[in-house]
Amino acid sequence: MTAMGELVETTRFTDAPVPSEHVFEILRAGQWAPSAGNFQPIRYVVLREHERLAALDALARESAAVSAHWFPRYRQGAIDHPRWADVPAAVALIADPTKGGPHIHGEATHVIGGGLAAQNMRLMAHALGLGTSVITHWIEEKVKVLIECPRDWDLVGVMPVGTPAESPARQRRQVAEVVFQDLFGRRFTP
């Protein structure tokens, strides 16, 4: 479980290829994540062809250019993206909104299912010596066209998979700062 503390969002990768069996293990880890009512709303699209990854790279730059209209930090380019054309593999997570919870406050449950799967995939990738992250900064419709995703589905994010080129140290708040007792804001006593 130390993996949870060591886990970093990786966006810089070496050129080392990712074996198919490792991709299989990562996908299986995602598939075993829980979901509301076990409706299993997530599907995974694996991208390994260079042309498709290059198209994703172009989309990343286009997405950053649109965001830059409101958020100046993206004038530097797609700073939160990896170089998609060079990543060994990528997995797009898409969620079926009809398989979320059909109840009040159920509008996000299918995407939360994607978040749960992504965390399993991050941990499995880390255990295999690989790195990944969830990139959500996209013109959603254009990614959906690229992977031929049904129109009414939601794109959760695209996860690059590869061998990390860097391993920055993680920082986080103390548990006492993020955990409250009974009411929000009340000091927690373990």
Add this chain to the structure above:
Amino acid sequence: MKARLPSSPFISLAATPDVRQAILTRRTFRTFERRPVPADLRTRVLDAASWAPSAEDADCVRFVVIDDPVLKKRLFALTRESKDISNHWEALFRSSGLRGYVQDWTHTPLCIAVCVDPAARPRHIHDNWSHRLAGAAASQNLALAARYHGLAMVMYTHFSQEKLKQLLDVPFEWEVDGVMGIGFADLGRINLASSRPRSSAWRSASWCRANATAIRRRRSSRKSASRRSAARRWRCPT
């Protein structure tokens, strides 16, 4: 003791066993033994949750541990009320319906609400889910850490959002991803017949065709797993 994993020619020994075991053997439990979760395990699962990643380390997740019996009772009542509201549109949530069960928080040893702050997420186009994904990562860390320490967890999201926020005094702008119930699984009350096998979630990639045999084998092995052997697997020390 070795955990039984779904059979696959691609099981690799390269992975660290504890993470693999927790991921592949975790399952949801809704009924728990009455004994409380020891203090050191409470700290450990919360520690794991606090390490969950978020977009650009946005620090947008907080946890509310609900121990107060009065609060738990009100949460229980709210859960029933929320299902009753949903029942207005979906009959499966009525008391006798397929999804009519209500989590009994008064008998759930450890209740943790996962709260997320939409204002803390890094802004860009299509950023509307980022804080939700951070909350989900924290929830999954909780579930895996619970499994690792021999506990079980249920994740519950079916609430009237505003009333839940009011109950826990959560700031107006924040959202609550859900409430997690953690405890020692009551193995006498599990119903494995109701577990649904995983669908083949991946699409048309060429390796999927190459692995068709592995997928078939995994499905058939899961079907033949008996209730008793599954309970034994769950008891495996991690």
